[in-house]
Each structure stands twice: as C-alpha cells, then as structure tokens.
Amino acid sequence: MLGTIVSEKDDTKQWEVDIWFESTPEPWGGPKKELPKSEYVEKGGPVDTSNWRYYNMDETRATLSGLGFYDGKELNLYQRPENGKYAFQVGVGANGKNTNFGMSGWLGATGSFTLSNADINVDLTLDPNHPSNSQPVPEPMTMGLFSLSLLGLSVTSLKRKSKELV
Template sequence: MAIAASGQAAEAASVVNRWEANTAYKDQFGIGNSHAFALPDLGAGRFVFQDNGVLEEYDDGTARLTGTVVSNQDSNKFWEVDVWFDAASNKVKAKKELKDGAYDSVSEGGGGLDEDNLGWWYYGVDESRSFLTGGGYYEDIVLNIKDGKGYDRGAEVQLGYGASGKNVGMGMAAWIGYDAIHGEEAGVFIANSMRADINVDLIAVPEPASLVGLGLVGLGLYARRKSQGTEDT
C-alpha cells in the first residue's frame, strides 16, 4: 500500500537546519534502551536506523524526519520513515529524562548540562502526513503516526542537548502513537497503539551558526563519554 509523499511544504519552504539522524545510544546518564523507534506492541524488539536518517527544519516552522529503521532482531522487519512535525503549543514543558548526574558540572563527573537553561525547542506531530511504510515482513502495511504521550505537555517532540533522554549529546525525543492501515498481513500486530517513542542523536550538516560554539563543546564531551560507556543495542 503506497502513501503519496507530502513534499509540498518542503518545496515551498527553505531548509534552515539539516541534521544527520542516528539511533540514540545510551550513555551513563541515559535511561531505558538504545533505539531510534520503540514500537513495543509489534513484538519485534527495538528499531534502529539502517543507515543515517535525515531531519530537516524549514523556515515555515515545520520539520521532517526520513530514513529507514530496521528491527534489531530481524532484518526483514523494517519501516520507511516519513514523519512531519509542526509548531508546538505555546504551553510547552520540557520532559527531562536523564539521570540527575547529567545536570552536574563536568568537574564533578556530571554531564555538564544546565538544567535551568537547556535551550531546547519543540514541535507537534503533523498527523495528516506522518507515516511509517512497511517493508519485508511488514510489506503493504502502513502506520499513521499520531499525537502520543507528550500531548499533555503541549508538545510531542523536543530537540536539544540531552533532549533524547538517552545521552547528553544533541538529540530529539518524541512521544507518539499510531493507527495501522492493514494490508494482507492484518493479523501481525495490534491495529493501534499509544505506546511508541522516537529517540535519535542529531549531528548538524553543516553545523548551524547558532550552535557552533556550544556544539564543539557538547559533541566533544558526548563523544568522550560515548567512547567510555557501554552501548545497549
């Protein structure tokens, strides 16, 4: 089942930030498991990027995440990602999921994040054009991505250093749900779910001018910590 790509907004708007999107790997301050998409009701483990995904932000206040995510248990279970984000509500509250040490100074062994000045920014989910299109085992099945657990905070999506909840690096987290459009394999999973997350690491391509100074420090710190930590894949 094909879903027509919604490229009109991208054609009408200009890209202001382009990010390489990778699976968010947990450092010593992170919680839960490392993944790009968590879709627990599918019973297929965690989904990670097959190659690097792409997040683009546009000058009309929208953003788009694309790429391919594959089950870490079965390479024949994968989804083509095309998820759009729009402006968040004015009533936004950050969801800080990292362990407390992430907000301690580096000299004290912490992650160096400023808990009172995180500098995060936010989006909502554009349900009208957000889909995961199945491949392999999921061929002819499409998931329509919906607002999820973040709705009561005024935003489903947050970006910034530490925002992924998996590490202190630059990243994104989203709390989503989905409704399934079934193909011939209608019985392979629950038709809808509000239990789904997106957690990705972001690397600017090229580095936005506003993040050059902070990025060099933050990404350098994260790289050192990641090399010392254990990746839960």
C-alpha cells in the same frame, strides 16, 4: 524526519519513517527530563533544557510504511499525550537516552497495527549530502538551521519502547 527503522534482531523487519513537525512553544508539561539528574546544568552537567526547541507532529503527514517483512503495512501516527502536555523536544540530551544532540517524543499509531503508546528517541546529525547542508555548521548545531529544514537531517538511530513492530 525521514529515515528507516531496522530491527537489530531481524533486518527484514523495517519501517520507512516520514514524519513532519511544526514548531511550538514549550508545552505546559515542560521538558521531559529522562536522564540522570547529574546530566542537567542544575547539577553541573552539560544538558541545558532552556536551549531545547519543541515541535508538534503534523498528524496529516506522519506515517510508517512497512518494508521487507512488513511490506504493504501502513501506520498513521498521532502525538501523545493527546492533551498537549508534552511536545517532541530537540536539543542536547533531549533524546532522553544520552547527551548527544537528539529528539524524543511520544506517539501512537493506527492502521495495519494499533499502538496506544510508543516513543521515538533519536540522535540527529546533519546529512552532508543534503543541499541545505553544504556549508559547515559549528557544533552544537544552531537551532535556526534546524528550524529551517528537518529534511536536512539524517536519523542515525531509532529506538522505541514497543518491540511489537520490529
């Protein structure tokens, strides 16, 4: 996942995101359901967690690099919880904030700052300028294409619980 986090309150506070993921089976904790129950298919909603895919963060290739106010700061990220209960989840409603195609997961960070609990909740869209996305993709995006290249995705919004970094 490549992108830039920009503070809504101070646009000089920015982080460049560079996180790689590896596919994994559904974690033993199951899907992390954060939307109202009415949004899930069991209650007549559009979100079907059986279509979600799961990914573990490659902690050797997971960083936030400071820009602007945070220039020169570097954070190395690790997946939470460390016991493997949850993985990053991807799919319709998987960001836990809306029913868009998205992603969410928990993480921590070491480096210029230390964070023991943070999260990523994003909407994902195809980057029309990326070479792997030159062909039209029907909605919802096929999971096979997503699995081939996270690099072809553009993060449209990044939100986090920890406001300390932005």
